[in-house]
Amino acid sequence: MSTGSDIETLGPSTTADYALRGLWYYALPAGALKPRSMVPVTIMGEDLIFGRDDTGAPFALNDSCPHRGIPLRFGRFDGKTVQCCYHGWRFAPDGRLTEIPSLAEGQAFDYGRVRVAGYPCREADGNIWIFLGNDRDEMPDRDAPRIPDIGANFHRIFETQVFPCPLDHAVMGLMDPAHGPFVHASWWWRPSTSAHEKAKHFAPSELGFTMTRHKPSSNSRLYKLVGGAPETEISFRLPGVRIEHIRAGRHQVVSLTGVTPIGPKETLVNQAIYWTMPFLTPLRPVLARVMSTFLGQDRDVVTKQQIGLTRNPPLRLIDDADTPAKWYLKLKREFARARAEGRDFVNPVPDTTLRWKS
Ligand code: FES
Ligand SMILES: [Fe+2]
Known part of the structure; x- marks a missing residue:
């Protein structure tokens, strides 16, 4: 389903008031x-x-x-x-x-x-x-993000990388469903020729939106590792926090990514992965390597993108593959406006289904 105009041209710079306070x-x-x-x-x-x-x-x-x-x-x-x-x-x-x-x-x-x-x-x-907050005395009005409850027995690994790009491009890269077959193509993940048509349901959720629980695409080999018929739910919230929760039978995997601006042109990307399967734990070094390679692929592509962005070209966001990115920009604008006007934040994301091939 289309939401608004099918091309949105983004102004040349996303660096003015690049990050939200509060x-x-x-x-x-x-x-x-x-x-x-x-x-x-x-x-x-x-x-x-x-x-x-x-x-x-x-x-x-x-x-x-x-x-x-x-x-x-x-x-x-x-x-x-x-x-x-x-x-x-x-x-x-x-x-x-x-x-x-x-x-x-x-x-x-x-x-x-x-x-x-x-x-x-x-x-x-x-x-x-x-x-x-705006100053050191401003107290938070909501809790810090938490992962879903996956019980007491789990393992986890962490990865931190610096992306040499503005916050918005790091976040939009994170929620972009169309780059997978091109940026993350490799023999152990998915062949670049395996694009499938997808239709996913999205609903507004706290400070963002959630791609509601569904069966992940069968062309992702990593999902097969968890066994059973896995289902995943992905939520995004401002300023740049993505939480993916995969359930496969009695097992669960959660990945949390937090995107934080260092300055207008440099962004910290932290990722944590949690899993409940004991059989994955001896594979920890391999998983850490996969995680680092994956995030590195995202970093390398935005690094190349920055070469083009120094010329300030207009950017065209299309439906539906870029709709989450459009929502992100809308969420940011609404959050900033609501704060400036001293009113409650009104989530601008609709309950809808998006379709794309990836
Ligand atoms: S105590 Fe003098 S500079 Fe910190
Ligand atoms: Fe990616």
Whole structure:
């Protein structure tokens, strides 16, 4: 079914106001955050340090000492306070200044006047999320994304790659059903000649849309690995979180992809895969390799695309294969408008069926 005009011409630049505020962004896999260490990550042009305090809670602070601006990442974190490497000022995980070593006996200082900016963080399913509001005091009004409940016995792997492209192109690449046979063609996945006609039902869901549960195409060899007759459901939500849930008999596989802008032209893509089948676990190194190859194929194609995009050509999005990409742009516009107008977000995605060949 067509939705709106069948060609939508996209303006030359998608980099102005490239990322939304007021949403949870994937920051890093939780395993990368060891106790008493700090991990620097740049998100939306802000240099941040992530840490985990002695209670295990993750935190994120601006990576800049409010004294003389040296990045805090060069300092130390003992599980309780971050100490700057230059003059030893100490900060609590919530950003409060707690100590200035140079203060002499009797020198009063109002510690409440200095603070490092921080943002709310959550850990869920082995992932660390950060809520980037308009300022550090904005609190999230909804929870960070979670994977569906797949019970207590599962295994997981993680992969992080930097895509040298704007957020929008990384996200649109992620939800684009038509590139598979061309970008991901290989003997072990699917031959490039095997395009089938697909018809999939979509429904609006929280901050995005869901391709409702259906049998995946029989031309994907990877699905055969899970055995039985697998069914999958794929959901997307702003700012760029895709969760695919495959059920095959009593077994389940979930893949979560979180797309996070580093800056206007660089994007972090994190992927986590969870599975319940014990027989897949010895294959972990192979799965990690497949995951990395797959994501690398997506990265390589957008890297080539950037060469063309430096000329700012108009882009034409067609029905129905690009309809999810059109929805993404609509969702972004509506989210930004609703926030600016201080009203509730109204999901613009219709309940519909899309058809394409891939
Ligand atoms: S610059 Fe950080 S304590 Fe002086
Ligand atoms: Fe892809």
